[in-house]
Amino acid sequence: MTPFGHRLERTAVPPRLARWILSVTLPGRYRDNQLGDLVEEFRALVETRGVSGARRWFWRQTLASTKSNLILSLRDRPRSTKEGTARMGTVWQDIRYGVRGVRKNPGSAAICAFTLALAIGVNTAIFSLVSIVAFADLPMQDPDRLAFVWMTDMSTAQSRTSVSHQDLVDLQENSSFESLAGLTLGTAILSVDGDPDRVETGRVTDNFWETWRVPLVLGRGFLPGEDRPGADPVVILAHGFWQERYAGNPDVLGESLRVNGRGHTVVGVVSPKMEFGNLGRTSIWLTTGEPQAGGDRGARQFLVSGRLQPGVTVQQANEEMAAIGARLSQQYPETNAGFGVHVQDTRSSLMSEELPTIFLLMILSVGFVLLIACANVANMLFARSTSRMREFAVRSALGAGKRRIVRQLLTESLLVSVAAGLMGLCFAHGVLSLMVFITRGREALFTMATLDREVLIFTLIVTMAAPVVFGLLPALRASRADVSSSLKEGGARSGGGRRGSRIRGTLVVSQISLALMLMILAGVAARTVMTIGELDPGFDGTNVLSMVVELPEGDYADDESVRKFFGELLTTASAIPDAEGIGLVNSRPGLSAEQRFEIEGRAVVDSRDQPRAARTVVSPDYMDVMRIPLFQGRGFSSQDTEETLRVALVNQAATDKFWPGEDPIGQRIRLGSDPEPWLQVVGVAGGTEFSSTGRSLEHVPQIYVPVAQHPRRSMTLMVRTRTEPTLAVTASRAAVWSVDPDQPVDDVRTMEQYAYDVRSNDFALLTLFGAFALFALAMAAMGIYGVMSYMVSERRAEISLRMALGAERWDVLGMILRRGGILLAFGTGIGVVGALLLSRLLASLVVGVSERDPITFVGVPFFLVLVALVANYVPAFRATKVDPMQAMRTE
């Protein structure tokens, strides 16, 4: 023997995986012969080629033989119709046995099916949401050849900003895109038969329709040049709007529509495909024409997309556009310094940036729910297969093979799973309808979700796969039952062996760790949701009604008429019954774009260093109405008019940032780069900026200016009421109409409603996530309780015997709890570590709490441990009370 003889001997076995592949693919008839042949040759080759050479040979033979072996296996199947029927017969037998088994024990089967149905239901529901985005039927033709061009604002790390018209024109000079089109959404006032109405509009460049290639059902797209100022105004109708307003009448082409006080000729009707996502609300399509063709390169409002030249990839386009972007920021440092350009594919562009993360979280969470459900069902099957040991023992004594028993048990599992799948579909439908109801149909994602083909396929796969996960282990174990001992002992308790308890221990550990991971993540999400509710937005929105009043340019051309309108409105509105205070603001609190401004006496070299602040135009009483505190100086009053000193208020963040250690009062600032007169800061007030996730933006500098000195056509009227604000809706509208009967009032909402709507996107999904987690918690708690108490109750005889032999109750309890404690420690450890790893995903979503929120990371494990300890304690305590003789007898 060589010095390595021993080692050689030990490793000189054919590769295990290869052997397994062979034994699975080979038909029974040749399994032994062929495997034997290979092993024999393998051993001979070890002598001549060495172990690794022989192993390589074995692998080559295995892989080269697999196809032939599979063909042989298939050929080995039904050789005659008689055999075929026999085979089918056994399948039927399995199903019949299965149904009989289910009927014999309908309760446990129903619980299994129901548990699974809930899990399959939530999985289906979530998948249907994900599939909308993943398999969305996009309106544009060949969406893969379309790409979106975004600006990146490096100063705020916002990776997707819109593009200004000027930049769009410059970006159009490229070789990557056939055409580059711009789109911006907004509103316009539409007058039909003298009735003013605000509708949502899409404004697009003239090449938009040929870029997206969305079919028109009637008429034509925009012609080149139609987006230039001075071109004849034209309009294209959305399909829904056409159906609703014109009952689908094809004669609408050529009709005139008054938009913002100007006649527009209807030239086309776009396909209903265009009504997807945000665009679903758009009623009419206009050219970029009149108002915003202006020259401000800093006014970034266009969503830019283009059709790639044949053969150009998104990556290549990205490189070219980035280079153009870099050139623009050098050329126009005033507006473009710190701005980059990048290109992104269509599907990613249409998703909010946080959506993929949220979806990943949702899929993870429902996946966990499914696994937990499978673990629960597996455990129930275990318990049942233990009590059915005798049945299997009898069967195998009568000649049933191991495979046959496994197959039969899996058939039973599949029956349960199919029932669960059907119930799950109904459940998913319910969940989706409930979500539509809860979000009041405002969440496009939920209203678009349907149980379509992709979803059904998904559910089918889950339904078929689940039995393998939850049914295979119990089935394999049942098939290993030792015939003679099972029959001798009467079988009932023979499942409590070492192996059984080890498998069950694994189940407990995996269940605890999975449940913990999910629950901790969801706990953090839930804490976010709670904190969002509690966040102080800087104002008090209770009992405040708000509505948008946007004066048409045609009727209110000069500042004087605008000033007069809002002055009269403040007077009439103060007569609204129940009104406590009336205020005007240019737009409701929320995230507004920051504007550059200048501070007197401070020269700015680099435009990136120029101070920026959000500008808010308010009426004198607005601060009072919204309960925005004044920290220093004075607020605005009716004395501040266009003739008097031009004044401004700043918030604390602006003070801290621009006048650290100085008194801002008395300083002079100038908004924008226009040669406007200087504004004098007269006071410091609270800030009202908050982000779409509800994140309070206390750090955002803000400047307030009085509406009398900065008249604007579009203002929001705020009415603080003494009682329920919705009761003041009619009176408030009437107040507007008493000033101008033709003036539309839009977007009437209470501020509480508004605050909810602003954050509804992620909020709804986070809430859903939290709800699933709660659901999983209940499921896991039940499961853990079930397994652990079962494990203890199996030791009842042992416990009562120990008691009979004089053991102290507390010693016995301690013994039981120790075993449970070890499992718990393992499960908790794995779960917490997993949650810590996964919590990184949450980082971009959570608000107000850390993604490693200590309260959640301690509280959730604590709860599960408590459940588990009770699950151990209660049955153990009961067992100590049982009369030992009785316990032994029931054995």
Next chain:
Amino acid sequence: MARSVFLGEFEQVTLLAVARLREGAYGVAIRQEIEDRSDRPVAIGSVYQALDRMERKGFIRSNVGEPTPERGGRAKRFYGLTPSGRQALLAARNTLDRFWEGLDLDPEVFV
């Protein structure tokens, strides 16, 4: 026996290997015989596939031997030619011979 005239090349080779090995014709020996004489790697699976087909056609028959320890306790399956197998091989050879008759594939022919 019209249908047995056309044997595939690999089938013929397999049958010939079985015939040559006489009593010693089982998986390992057959595979090595084919590999050695045809000078190309042969997968055991394809050998069994061919053997299975030949057995169905009645050209060979098989019986299982005793398990041996060097095979991990697995039994060999021994194969032997049946009279109709012998017939099929001869017929195949005759067919080929008739095609070769008077044919000369010396390189000059193609000049």
